[in-house]
Each structure stands twice: as structure tokens, then as C-alpha cells.
Amino acid sequence: MNATPAASDLKSLGESFAGRRCLITGGLGFIGSNLAVRLAGLGARVLIVDSMIPAYGGNFFNIDGIQDKVHVNIADVRDPHAMEYLVLGQDYIFNLAGQIGHLESMEAPIDDLRVNTEGPLNVLEACRRVNRTAKLLYASTRQVYGRPRYLPVDEAHALQPIDCNAVSNVAGEQYHRVYFAAHGIRSVCLRLTNTYGPRQMMKDESGRYAFIYYWIRRVIDGHPLMIMGGQQGRDYTYIDDCVEAMLLAAASPAADGEVFNLGGEPMTHLELADVLIDVAGGGTKQIIELPAERRAIDPGVIALDYSKIRKALGWEPRTGLRAGLERTVEYYRNHRDRYWNAGDVAAQQTGALQGTAGAHRS
Amino acid sequence: MNATPAASDLKSLGESFAGRRCLITGGLGFIGSNLAVRLAGLGARVLIVDSMIPAYGGNFFNIDGIQDKVHVNIADVRDPHAMEYLVLGQDYIFNLAGQIGHLESMEAPIDDLRVNTEGPLNVLEACRRVNRTAKLLYASTRQVYGRPRYLPVDEAHALQPIDCNAVSNVAGEQYHRVYFAAHGIRSVCLRLTNTYGPRQMMKDESGRYAFIYYWIRRVIDGHPLMIMGGQQGRDYTYIDDCVEAMLLAAASPAADGEVFNLGGEPMTHLELADVLIDVAGGGTKQIIELPAERRAIDPGVIALDYSKIRKALGWEPRTGLRAGLERTVEYYRNHRDRYWNAGDVAAQQTGALQGTAGAHRS
Numbered sequence: 131m132n133a134t135p136a137a138s139d140l141k142s143l144g145e146s147f148a149g150r151r152c153l154i155t156g157g158l159g160f161i162g163s164n165l166a167v168r169l170a171g172l173g174a175r176v177l178i179v180d181s182m183i184p185a186y187g188g189n190f191f192n193i194d195g196i197q198d199k200v201h202v203n204i205a206d207v208r209d210p211h212a213m214e215y216l217v218l219g220q221d222y223i224f225n226l227a228g229q230i231g232h233l234e235s236m237e238a239p240i241d242d243l244r245v246n247t248e249g250p251l252n253v254l255e256a257c258r259r260v261n262r263t264a265k266l267l268y269a270s271t272r273q274v275y276g277r278p279r280y281l282p283v284d285e286a287h288a289l290q291p292i293d294c295n296a297v298s299n300v301a302g303e304q305y306h307r308v309y310f311a312a313h314g315i316r317s318v319c320l321r322l323t324n325t326y327g328p329r330q331m332m333k334d335e336s337g338r339y340a341f342i343y344y345w346i347r348r349v350i351d352g353h354p355l356m357i358m359g360g361q362q363g364r365d366y367t368y369i370d371d372c373v374e375a376m377l378l379a380a381a382s383p384a385a386d387g388e389v390f391n392l393g394g395e396p397m398t399h400l401e402l403a404d405v406l407i408d409v410a411g412g413g414t415k416q417i418i419e420l421p422a423e424r425r426a427i428d429p430g431v432i433a434l435d436y437s438k439i440r441k442a443l444g445w446e447p448r449t450g451l452r453a454g455l456e457r458t459v460e461y462y463r464n465h466r467d468r469y470w471n472a473g474d475v476a477a478q479q480t481g482a483l484q485g486t487a488g489a490h491r492s
Numbered sequence: 493m494n495a496t497p498a499a500s501d502l503k504s505l506g507e508s509f510a511g512r513r514c515l516i517t518g519g520l521g522f523i524g525s526n527l528a529v530r531l532a533g534l535g536a537r538v539l540i541v542d543s544m545i546p547a548y549g550g551n552f553f554n555i556d557g558i559q560d561k562v563h564v565n566i567a568d569v570r571d572p573h574a575m576e577y578l579v580l581g582q583d584y585i586f587n588l589a590g591q592i593g594h595l596e597s598m599e600a601p602i603d604d605l606r607v608n609t610e611g612p613l614n615v616l617e618a619c620r621r622v623n624r625t626a627k628l629l630y631a632s633t634r635q636v637y638g639r640p641r642y643l644p645v646d647e648a649h650a651l652q653p654i655d656c657n658a659v660s661n662v663a664g665e666q667y668h669r670v671y672f673a674a675h676g677i678r679s680v681c682l683r684l685t686n687t688y689g690p691r692q693m694m695k696d697e698s699g700r701y702a703f704i705y706y707w708i709r710r711v712i713d714g715h716p717l718m719i720m721g722g723q724q725g726r727d728y729t730y731i732d733d734c735v736e737a738m739l740l741a742a743a744s745p746a747a748d749g750e751v752f753n754l755g756g757e758p759m760t761h762l763e764l765a766d767v768l769i770d771v772a773g774g775g776t777k778q779i780i781e782l783p784a785e786r787r788a789i790d791p792g793v794i795a796l797d798y799s800k801i802r803k804a805l806g807w808e809p810r811t812g813l814r815a816g817l818e819r820t821v822e823y824y825r826n827h828r829d830r831y832w833n834a835g836d837v838a839a840q841q842t843g844a845l846q847g848t849a850g851a852h853r854s
Contacts, residue, residue: 301605
């Protein structure tokens with residue numbers, strides 16, 4: 131809380147984004163929609179692009195309350211013609227659309243590569259053709275480091291992917307850096323750690339994309355938390371802090387061509403489970419063995435060093451884990467019907483597009 | 493020449509490959525076909541897979557003399573059904589098919605990603621489904637290092653791609669390592685430096701895929717060598733040395749999961765031009781400015797440290813640059829009509845498939 135922005139070129143976020151055109155790919159998902167809400171509040175002209183792939187986290191309820199302030203366009207980032215039209219005239223492009231499941235990436239690696247690498251590359255290609263002045267932000271993952279050689283892991287740590295999702299993210303990062311160096315298309319990459327909060331996907335009942343939403347869902351429903359192993363260590367970023375980092379990095383010329391870790395409070399899975407049960411007002415744990423297919427791609431204990439972004443942009447986490455979980459549990463208790471059942475969620479979304487603002491060029 | 497194999501598990505190459513099934517993707521191209529010739533000589537059962545993409549280096553004349561000893565199957569490595577059938581029962585898979593042009597990768601990066609990353613990943617996926625016991629070899633490039641921080645560059649050097657082709661090769665490498673760690677599918681990656689010799693593509697008259705074949709073509713035709721810049725430094729591996737490294741790495745269990753640099757004689761472009769002119773018995777140089785699109789992706793002076801593979805597998809270059817160039821120039825002087833004109837080359841290849849051996853399962 132005592133960070134001081136070191137970069138003298140930092141403008142206020144309002145100054146950077148008010149009236150500016152901001153494209154968010156994956157904008158109906160967890161992080162994209164929280165970013166859209168924040169940008170709309172700053173007075174930006176927000177264009178959300180989302181493919182609404184059924185298994186992923188796109189949910190029209192995520193933009194409830196800002197429907198008339200944002201434009202929604204359903205398209206896949208792999209569609210070259212759509213992207214070429216959509217990137218035109220944008221000031222900021224948040225290249226967030228992605229397949230986020232590590233386990234999923236091992237079972238369907240070609241899809242993971244296409245969504246996480248070819249899609250963002252396709253957005254970069256569209257910018258090369260028609261918009262070389264936009265500033266891009268790419269969301270990568272701490273999984274690119276693999277199993278840490280030292281803790282906390284800084285940006286100089288070797289990239290040693292142990293799952294396919296990490297490979298596709300490394301490539302996504304590197305394409306952004308190549309386009310900056312070779313074509314002058316400005317971008318910044320953030321390596322996100324475990325991010326949690328309102329608007330995250332809840333319809334999956336197996337915990338295959340992440341364990342934190344899975345536990346939140348189970349504790350709210352009064353089911354025991356299924357803890358696989360328990361000694362794994364992770365650090366957690368509350369969604370508002372993640373969004374703040376994205377805005378700071380997008381707004382800052384000093385961040386061009388850079389990659390930054392985010393971070394947060396490190397703890398073991400077992401410790402997290404205890405905090406969550408306490409926050410929820412009760413719950414039980416059930417410890418099971420870490421299944422072999424998860425063990426093969428588990429990084430063990432990992433925590434990120436985020437001093438680089440603190441020094442460069444003045445960012446640091448402002449919401450502690452307990453406070454963040456309190457807000458999260460409250461949000462889902464209030465909106466359970468909008469997130470829990472995949473079939474219901476889909477039914478609610480029929481016709482939702484027509485309820486949003488019109489063509490983005492208006 | 494004084495290297496001693498340190499790995500006690502090294503068998504003779506004949507013992508490793510005689511009678512064994514070897515699949516070579518990109519097997520009608522430069523490196524793949526030289527490997528096929530060598531493997532056929534060792535008594536291996538060789539299956540060549542090539543897509544014969546017109547702009548690439550596939551050429552049926554490359555297997556002249558071994559047509560009745562190898563099986564040729566035209567297919568794209570991105571074809572999941574073809575690959576699943578073709579990898580079945582193979583003992584060794586040389587995952588070589590690729591788009592090799594750095595400039596080309598900047599102009600058509602999606603194609604580069606699909607051929608160099610999705611294709612090899614598709615081969616790995618096929619192995620995961622039907623053949624987990626094959627040993628794979630992936631051919632990567634020294635370009636993955638980008639602009640060197642120190643010389644010579646060893647395998648611990650950071651991977652800092654400056655062009656799209658390097659990004660797709662980093663991802664290709666990493667998928668092989670993930671499949672080894674997570675699925676136990678054994679593989680080894682070699683980072684090739686500038687490789688030259690007989691059977692390299694010559695039909696391109698612009699030098700857009702590499703400058704060495706372009707110069708060889710021009711010196712043979714009595715045209716001045718167009719030298720862009722001239723102070724760039726590279727190291728050169730003669731094709732027979734490259735093939736030897738591939739066989740050693742494929743045969744050695746000690747190489748499983750490893751990545752090795754190759755290397756050779758380092759020199760500047762201008763020095764190379766002088767040797768080539770001398771070897772060819774005459775020629776002139778014309779120095780032009782390095783075009784901007786090439787300068788943006790040029791690594792400057794680079795040379796690889798190959799002590800890791802020397803210690804592990806006893807490999808080192810055995811053919812010096814002068815001797816290698818002599819053999820190369822002689823080869824193309826003898827077979828100019830088989831390589832020079834793209835239209836003629838294609839016409840010669842009509843029906844060439846039927847002149848090779850039959851179905852590979854026979």
C-alpha cells in the first residue's frame with residue numbers, strides 16, 4: 131500500500147482511457163468482463179469480442195449493468211476477416227481470449243494452441259495490416275515458468291513449460307514481442323498468477339479449469355472441498371488488482387515491450403481451504419490424492435516476485451485474500467442462478483446480444 | 493576429430509537402425525532426404541512423409557538412387573488421420589517437416605505457426621494415441637536465441653526470438669519436452685545452425701529462405717554474389733555432419749528429453765563469400781545494404797557452442813567449410829537441371845511417386 135509510481139509518464143487512468151476505443155477479446159469471460167466494467171466506468175468506448183465457446187467462461191450476465199455502455203461482437207479471434215475489421219481504429223487492444231485449462235490443454239492441445247497462440251497472432255496480424263498504433267496487452271500465465279528453480283520467481287527465471295497451455299502462452303508472449311521489435315506494434319505482457327473473484331466461470335462442476343472457483347462453488351453449496359494433495363503452493367490475485375495492473379500496463383509507454391509478473395498472497399491449498407471455509411461460515415475438507423494426470427503438470431510450490439511491476443508502474447495487490455474471498459462468496463450467493471447451471475446460463479443468454487448497445491462504429 | 497563418445501550406451505549406428513522402422517517428415521526436403529539416404533544405407537526401413545508444398549524444398553531427385561529402398565507417402569503433418577496411421581509401428585520418428593524461411597515467417601506467420609508448431613504437435617498427438625514407444629527427433633534452429641548476449645551461445649542462453657519462425661520453433665521444442673515429461677514419449681531436440689550441402693532447395697531465385705544456397709546458385713551461374721551487409725557472423729554445418737548428429741541423438745537414450753546445439757566454422761558473410769568464390773574457381777561480390785525487413789530480424793553475429801553434444805554423444809563437425817563447399821558446388825554442377833528451374837523440377841516429378849517402393853506396411 132506504500133508503492134509510489136516510479137514512472138514519471140504515468141497519467142491518471144481516467145485521462146488515459148476516457149473516450150478512448152478499447153477492444154477486449156474474451157470480453158464476456160472472467161477477466162475481460164471485469165476489465166470492461168472498469169473501463170466503462172472510466173468513460174472508455176468498449177468493444178467486447180467473444181466467441182462464446184460453450185465450455186469457456188463467456189457469460190452475458192458478466193456485463194449486467196453496463197450493457198448499454200459497451201458493444202458486443204460475437205467472433206472468434208482466429209477469424210482473420212472479423213479481426214481485421216474489429217481492430218481498426220482501436221486505441222487499446224486487450225488480447226485476452228484464451229483457453230485457460232491446463233488439464234484441458236493436455237487433452238486437446240491443438241485447440242489450445244489455436245485459441246491461445248494462433249488467435250492472438252491473428253489479432254497481431256490484423257494490427258500489422260490496418261492498425262499499427264494501437265497498444266496491446268497480452269495475458270499470459272505463471273505456468274510458463276514450470277517448476278520453479280527458486281522462489282519467488284522473477285521474470286528472468288527460465289521458461290520451462292510442463293504443460294501444453296504454458297507452451298501456447300510462451301508463444302503468445304513471444305509473438306507480441308516480435309511484433310513490437312519488428313513492426314513497432316506496442317504491447318505488454320502480464321504473467322498472471324491464480325486470479326479469483328466475481329464473474330469467474332462456475333458452471334463447470336469438475337474443477338478442470340481451476341480449483342478455486344470449484345471450491346467456492348462447493349463451499350457455497352455445502353459440499354466438502356475436494357482437496358487434491360493440499361501441499362501445493364500458489365499465490366492469489368483478486369480480480370480488481372489484476373484489472374488495475376492491466377490498465378496501468380496498457381496506459382504506460384514505459385511498459386512497451388515488457389513482461390511483468392503479477393502476484394499476491396502465497397499459501398498452500400490446505401491453508402486456502404481453511405480461509406475459504408472460515409469466510410463462508412463453515413464447510414468441510416476432503417483430501418484426496420492428486421490424480422496422475424494432474425501431478426504430471428503440477429508446478430509444486432510457486433509464487434511470483436512482482437517487484438518489477440511495482441517499481442515500474444507502482445502496482446501492488448490492494449485486496450487481501452480474506453477480503454477478496456468475502457466479496458467473491460457474497461457475489462455468488464447473490465447470483466448463484468446466473469452462474470451455476472450451464473444449461474440455465476445458456477438459456478438466459480438467448481437474445482442477450484440484442485440487449486446490448488449497437489454497432490461499435492456508431 | 494579427437495572426440496570420444498562419453499555415453500557408454502552408444503551402440504554403433506548400424507546396430508541402432510538396421511531393420512528398424514524410421515519415419516521422416518519432410519523427407520523429400522534437404523535435411524530429410526540426406527537423412528533418408530544415410531538411413532537406407534544403414535539398412536533401416538525408411539518411410540518418407542512429405543506434403544510437397546510447392547514453395548518448399550521437397551524434390552524427388554533428392555532420393556535418386558534409393559527410390560526402391562524407401563517408401564514415400566505424400567501427406568501434410570497437420571493431417572491428424574494420416575499421421576495417426578503413419579506413426580503406428582515406427583521405431584524412430586524424425587519430426588523435420590517445416591517452414592524454414594525467417595523472412596517468410598514474418599510475411600505469413602500463421603502458416604509458419606501451423607507448419608512448424610501445429611504439425612509437429614499433431615505428430616506428437618498421433619504418438620500419444622497409438623505409439624508411445626517411438627523415439628522422436630525435432631529439428632529446431634539457432635534462431636531461437638535471437639540476438640546473442642554472449643558468444644558462443646550455449647543451450648542455457650535465454651530464448652529471445654526476434655522473428656516468427658523462432659517463436660514457432662521454440663513452441664515445437666517445448667511440446668516435445670512436455671510430451672516426454674508428461675506422457676513418457678521420448679524425444680530429443682537439435683538446434684541447427686546454418687546447414688548446407690547437396691539436396692538443398694535451389695529453385696528459389698531470391699534467397700528468401702537462406703542466403704547460402706542463393707550464393708551457391710549465383711556463383712555457379714557466374715552471377716555476382718549479392719551480399720546484404722556482409723558483417724553478419726554465422727557458423728556452418730555440412731549436411732553429413734548434421735545427419736550424423738541426428739542419428740547419434742536418435743539412437744542414444746542419454747539424449748532423451750535433451751536439447752543440443754550443433755555448430756561449425758564461424759565466419760562473416762564476407763569471409764564465406766570469399767571462400768565460396770575461391771572454391772568455385774571465380775566469381776564477384778556485390779555488396780548491398782541489408783534491407784530493413786531483414787535487418788529487423790537479423791541476429792548479427794552468432795555462433796553456437798556445441799560442447800554439450802560433443803561431451804554427451806561424441807559428435808563434432810568432421811567436414812570443414814572448404815571441403816563441404818567443394819562437394820556442394822560439384823553436386824550442383826552435376827545436377828543443375830534437377831534443381832534450378834522450379835517449373836522443370838515440378839515437371840520431372842510428375843509420376844515420381846509411382847517409381848518408389850510400395851506400401852510401407854509390406
